[in-house]
Amino acid sequence: MAADVRVVIVGAGIVGAACARELALAGLQTTVVDRGGPGAATTSHGEGNVLVSDKPPGPELQLAQLSRRLWPEIVGALSAHGSPRVRAAASAVEWEPKGGIVLATTGEGAAALTAFGEEQRAAGVRVEPLDRRAVAEAEPFATTEHTAALHYPEDGQVQPAGAATALLADALAAGAALRTGCEVHAPVVRGGRLVGLRTSEGPLYADHFVDAAGPWAGRLSARLGAPVDVRPRRGDVLVTAPLPPTVFHKVYDADYVGAVGSSGEDLQTSAVVESTRAGSVLIGSSRRRAGFDDRLRPEVLSAVAAKALRLFPSLAGVAVMRAYGGFRPYVPDHLPVIGADPRLPGLWHATGHEGAGIGLSVGTGRLLRQLLLQERPFDLDPEPFRVARAGVLGTGGRAKSEEKTQERTEEKPQEESR
Numbered sequence: 001m002a003a004d005v006r007v008v009i010v011g012a013g014i015v016g017a018a019c020a021r022e023l024a025l026a027g028l029q030t031t032v033v034d035r036g037g038p039g040a041a042t043t044s045h046g047e048g049n050v051l052v053s054d055k056p057p058g059p060e061l062q063l064a065q066l067s068r069r070l071w072p073e074i075v076g077a078l079s080a081h082g083s084p085r086v087r088a089a090a091s092a093v094e095w096e097p098k099g100g101i102v103l104a105t106t107g108e109g110a111a112a113l114t115a116f117g118e119e120q121r122a123a124g125v126r127v128e129p130l131d132r133r134a135v136a137e138a139e140p141f142a143t144t145e146h147t148a149a150l151h152y153p154e155d156g157q158v159q160p161a162g163a164a165t166a167l168l169a170d171a172l173a174a175g176a177a178l179r180t181g182c183e184v185h186a187p188v189v190r191g192g193r194l195v196g197l198r199t200s201e202g203p204l205y206a207d208h209f210v211d212a213a214g215p216w217a218g219r220l221s222a223r224l225g226a227p228v229d230v231r232p233r234r235g236d237v238l239v240t241a242p243l244p245p246t247v248f249h250k251v252y253d254a255d256y257v258g259a260v261g262s263s264g265e266d267l268q269t270s271a272v273v274e275s276t277r278a279g280s281v282l283i284g285s286s287r288r289r290a291g292f293d294d295r296l297r298p299e300v301l302s303a304v305a306a307k308a309l310r311l312f313p314s315l316a317g318v319a320v321m322r323a324y325g326g327f328r329p330y331v332p333d334h335l336p337v338i339g340a341d342p343r344l345p346g347l348w349h350a351t352g353h354e355g356a357g358i359g360l361s362v363g364t365g366r367l368l369r370q371l372l373l374q375e376r377p378f379d380l381d382p383e384p385f386r387v388a389r390a391g392v393l394g395t396g397g398r399a400k401s402e403e404k405t406q407e408r409t410e411e412k413p414q415e416e417s418r
């Protein structure tokens with residue numbers, strides 16, 4: 001039955017790629033469209049942390065735990081794939097289950113981190129307290145001025161664009177199609193159901209459509225007449241010149257968890273430091289809501305660097321090779337949006353992962369497939385991610401998009417027959 005079902009996924013970022021892989025492997029006729037190239041937007045403008053450590057107990061942690069289970073399974077399947085192209089793509093994932101270390105640097109921070117770790121342990125996360133000697137052994141270049149330290153062995157890392165490409169390669173090997181340079185402009189609605197998309201390359205018809213447009217999901221969904229409140233939240237990252245081994249885990253400041261969970265528009269910075277296989281150290285990151293303004297701001301980069309130096313004073317003389325930034329797909333209640341849109345049958349959303357979409361992509365793809373094909377029991381409860389919630393649609397049931405109202409009103413769904 002699945003072979004007769006046609007699905008169009010809008011967005012070839014890591015979330016669209018993960019959904020495409022799941023749906024194509026399940027036998028659905030899957031087409032991925034993107035106005036740019038695969039993995040070219042947010043997915044290649046962030047870092048590749050696959051974290052359970054920064055999530056409090058609740059649905060997002062459960063999605064992270066599912067994703068953490070799936071990553072090594074998927075990388076294993078890609079590496080053993082019959083197609084040499086997929087096997088080659090698998091090596092670009094750069095999966096590294098290196099573990100994370102969270103350091104508190106104040107007395108208050110130590111109490112909060114210890115309590116947070118205990119809650120997570122109760123939710124099934126592996127958490128190990130580290131004493132001063134253990135921190136020095138694990139991260140010899142880290143500050144000794146810490147007040148508490150936790151080790152999260154389950155934290156990992158991927159190379160985001162490489163991972164997205166590998167997931168897509170597997171989807172294509174399973175029969176999916178990819179159309180790049182294809183922008184979705186408007187819906188085709190028949191009998192109240194979304195049956196097609198008007199695109200820059202002509203109309204596309206299918207049985208189901210998945211909005212995986214990342215930070216542009218607010219804009220895309222408004223164009224389709226069913227807006228969800230996904231907004232851009234800017235983040236910037238510094239990249240050092242290649243160094244001898246200096247950072248061995250994902251190391252971050254305990255106040256990062258607070259920045260992740262905040263909703264402030266103002267600049268927030270916290271130190272997240274990690275090395276890459278090429279030897280560069282990635283230093284993140286900032287959070288601010290500035291629309292789609294993509295200018296790098298020196299004061300933001302300085303604030304990020306200053307926080308990182310508190311964790312790794314030895315980075316003080318190191319050359320910064322470049323800086324880049326991207327837009328996290330932010331939802332006011334900080335939970336991804338995964339599921340069918342009750343306002344427009346045929347439309348599904350897989351978006352709103354903010355600063356965790358790389359890690360959460362594979363669990364999202366799995367849940368979307370299970371929902372779309374009604375494969376019960378689901379691997380996790382989809383209810384908290386549903387579209388119809390106040391954080392996504394607003395209390396009046398209508399999303400507040402940062403997009404101009406004009407765009408929504410001009411591009412209302414048109415009743416049309418093929």
Ligand SMILES: Cc1cc2nc3c(=O)[nH]c(=O)nc-3n(C[C@H](O)[C@H](O)[C@H](O)COP(=O)(O)OP(=O)(O)OC[C@H]3O[C@@H](n4cnc5c(N)ncnc54)[C@H](O)[C@@H]3O)c2cc1C
Nearest residue numbers: 011013015035042043046047049184214235356357358359
């Ligand atoms: C600085 C920074 C650091 C980050 N660090 C991490 C991290 O360490 N770990 C982690 O898990 N996550 C991290 N993230 C978040 C992560 O990058 C995102 O959550 C993730 O990339 C979102 O992927 P996506 O596929 O939803 O969106 P995208 O990668 O943006 O893909 C959406 C795609 O939709 C396409 N599109 C949009 N509108 C249309 C249209 N109308 N027609 C056709 N195509 C359209 C776009 O061209 C784009 O390719 C970070 C983000 C930033 C900015």
